[in-house]
Amino acid sequence: MLPRMDEAAERFLRERGVSAEVFRTEPGTRGRLTEETRAALRTLEGPGGRSGRLSPLTYNLTVSHRHHFVWFRVAKVATRTVLTYYLQHDVPLDLVAARRIRYPTALWAGYYKFSFVRHPQARFLSAWRDKVVDQNYFDFDEPTLAAMQDPSAFLAWTAGHDLDDLGPTDQHLAHQTRLVDLSQVDYLGRLETFEADFAAICARLDLPAPAAGHQNQTRGGARPIDARLAGAIHEVYRKDFQVLGYPAPERDRS
Numbered sequence: 001m002l003p004r005m006d007e008a009a010e011r012f013l014r015e016r017g018v019s020a021e022v023f024r025t026e027p028g029t030r031g032r033l034t035e036e037t038r039a040a041l042r043t044l045e046g047p048g049g050r051s052g053r054l055s056p057l058t059y060n061l062t063v064s065h066r067h068h069f070v071w072f073r074v075a076k077v078a079t080r081t082v083l084t085y086y087l088q089h090d091v092p093l094d095l096v097a098a099r100r101i102r103y104p105t106a107l108w109a110g111y112y113k114f115s116f117v118r119h120p121q122a123r124f125l126s127a128w129r130d131k132v133v134d135q136n137y138f139d140f141d142e143p144t145l146a147a148m149q150d151p152s153a154f155l156a157w158t159a160g161h162d163l164d165d166l167g168p169t170d171q172h173l174a175h176q177t178r179l180v181d182l183s184q185v186d187y188l189g190r191l192e193t194f195e196a197d198f199a200a201i202c203a204r205l206d207l208p209a210p211a212a213g214h215q216n217q218t219r220g221g222a223r224p225i226d227a228r229l230a231g232a233i234h235e236v237y238r239k240d241f242q243v244l245g246y247p248a249p250e251r252d253r254s
Helices: 007-015 035-045 079-088 120-133 142-147 151-159 191-204 227-236 238-244
Strands: 059-064 069-072 095-101 112-117 187-190
Touching: 059 079, 079 191, 112 191, 120 151, 120 227, 120 238, 151 227, 187 191, 227 238
Parallel strands: 069 112, 112 187
Antiparallel strands: 059 069, 059 095
């Protein structure tokens, strides 16, 4: 049984006709919110955009009301694998791939919230190979794209962004600690132990056990890099290393 929200919050929501299930994306789309959802968000936001009824920050979310879960999606961390699993097992998704949304904390208080994270160095290099080497995802001009084939140059460009601001900063480069509501998440899995962690989540949600293996592994992800680049990545993503408990490169350890 899901825990009940406090009476004042329940009364507020009932009077305004807002329920947990009202939050959906348009059928046939991944991220476009329905008009009913947008209206509910405006109701919960309150005057001046301040409200304790919505999360203070925005997140990229996938939600199932039937199974009562919220998945905080972290780009470059098995997102395609998890979405494919839901499709193959007919798991109904109401918010399929909503981006930068404040979510209703009271309404979803009883939802099971999970996410996956990854070693920050491996994630950055995966993003570089996929979005720069294999394609021009960031739409660089030709001379800039040529320079960005060096991961150190791309890292310097990345460091010029506020990695905690999901407005101008691309989700593939943002801090993982910004993409997950760490104050609310129930289970934080890791790509390094993905199969066991995802199986545990599926068991908790009473969903079929997932098949072994996961898709969309960027080639060369485990290739060693020189100590200078490793140290530079650690400096840019120091917050993720520290909060998520990943070890720093040898030369940066104290």
